[in-house]
Amino acid sequence: MGKMVIPLGPQHPALEEPESFSLLLQGERVAAATVALGYNHRGMEKACESRTYIQNIYLLERICGICSHSHSTCYVQTVEMLAGLEIPKRALYLRALIGELERIHSHLLWLGVAGHEIGFMTLFMYAWKDREVVLDILEMLTGNRINYGMNTIGGVRRDITPDQAQDVLKCLDVLEERTAYYAKLVTEERTIVNRLSGVGILLKEDGLRFGATGPVLRAAGVAMDIRKDDPYGIYADLDFNVATDEHADVYGRAIVRVTELIESYKICRQVIKEMPDGPIVVKAPSKIPAGEAFSRYEAPRGEDIHYTRSNGTDKPDRVKVRAPTLANLAAITHMIEGGYLADVPIIIAAIDPCFSCTDRMIKVIDSSSGRENIFDWAGLRKYSMEWYSKQGIDFKNMNAFRKED
Amino acid sequence: MIADKILNWSRIKSPWIIHFNSGACNACDIEVLAALTPRYDLERFGIQLKGSPRHADVLICSGPVTLQQRDRLIMIYEQMTEPKFVVAVGTCSCSTGVFAGCYCVLGGVDSAIPVDAYIPGCPVKPEAIIDGVVKLLGSIKK
């Protein structure tokens, strides 16, 4: 039997679309997987070399719209180290507040996306509706729902009024109640537990070996969190727990993220309560003394890294960024191999990838017939939901809306 | 053929949209999806998100055109049947925005295909998406 390429998507069959994943199937299981990346490469690091340090804040914020404050803060930390600046405490508290609000919106986004991947549409709608509460606060504090422009070299650009602080606290009350519901859902709803357990296993040794990070690593029982291990900003003074789980699978990653939501609410309350008065910025020179600096930040997805080399001018000599998703992608084929094809969408979604993976093609090769199928994301998701439906795991009858909607 | 055209024009009252993103930073993509959730409810205008360009009337684009995505964007546009309309959402989709000068970024959406409506914002707000799409529908009917 010869090879057949069957496009199962909207794209033109003749278009040579580089697939992001190539999977070799044995029966219904993935025997081998390869991943190809780079379709989102824009050339930002090079662009940084012809922009000033301040201009680069606005560029680097847009590496990823979900982790924008993470990248912004991680970067300004390198410049502030090079300039030898001492940042006012109030600014560091404000950075932490926005950072945790970002973590909250990101994890709620993830909950919705995960729900969407497994066909649990209600969870998608609920989580994204609750996320709107967070985006409202962020818009109130920074002027924008996403891409906050909060940082400058030397501190932050906006302060918070006592009334705004009260509004934040009220929203945290609402979110805490909603999250208790998600925690219950994730731990007690049998359909979810069955759907996500044993899927995408990444054990502690393998996670460490591949350099995985964030909730993916913490779900394997590794209590690594940059906020504790290599504290930046005000985090050494804050009281919170690192969320871990022992399941080492997609289910574990869900538990970790929901637990982190709860910890983030705690941190936000602390920050608002303990924020000292004072200035929110110190003056920074436009020309940064020659040197090099390395900064890490615990983004919602894990360890974000920025390295900057300065040369005494107002533009950096080199800016290097390593976003957390890249570290987790090193382990993705390991998580996919040995599992079912039907698990591929949720495994990829469970690393919370910072690229639009719903846009990419997945090539599936049957090892016995040699036949090739090209799936687009929607096609593979549909296959996955149908496969699980045959196993008796279905969310259709759970898709109902809350009374208050 | 004529039957197709009548079908297409009548669909403009409740257009089917397809969303293409060149993956810039995903902020606009998420706001497009948010526009479909109950709070903003783009669907109350009869607008539906479809998976195939062949059935779509309106192509909503986010992100600037990158080297990697240019041919695919053109291909999707060519697969759509007339009448068809393109909406560029977000500042970098309108005019490259903050990515101007990045070596893999070629320009805004109109550097590859014709654009009928530009909705700026970084990211674009869901209310602006709805406003822009409704304005576009209004101008088509005239």
Place this chain on the structure above:
Amino acid sequence: MEKETLVLNKLAGAFPCLEGAGVIPVERRIFLDVPSDIFMDVIKYACLELKFDHLCTITGLDAVDYFEFIYHISNSDGIVLNLKRRAPKENPVIDSVLPLYDGATFYELELEGILGAEVTGLPKDRQYPLPDSWPKGQYPLRKDWSPDSLQNNLQGEC
């Protein structure tokens, strides 16, 4: 800076030529220039003996007179050891650290893709991060390269 100084002392103990070569600019950050001929032994020692077993990333850069490669590795104390090696521009060949760090693949492919280094021992079955249509021999992170070169090249192909 006790722990950081201890790390440098241990390295100097194992590799005497590194004596006095390290810099600790802020807490939990060590920068160290390492001669190419002992680089692989040093990073192996740091990984296996000093337990800097997490590879954060690898930065490649064009330092005008040579290429520089910085291996950012961290340990459980949160200390980041930044080991720097150089390679001549006429012969930018370095060794892969895959035997020590399984997650190095994308970082090393990037050194080849955007800087034009050659990493021996790295499987060459794919490229990262540039698109497949990228013209050969164009390395964007080199100082003598500008986006205009690409526009000229692309126009040449049309």
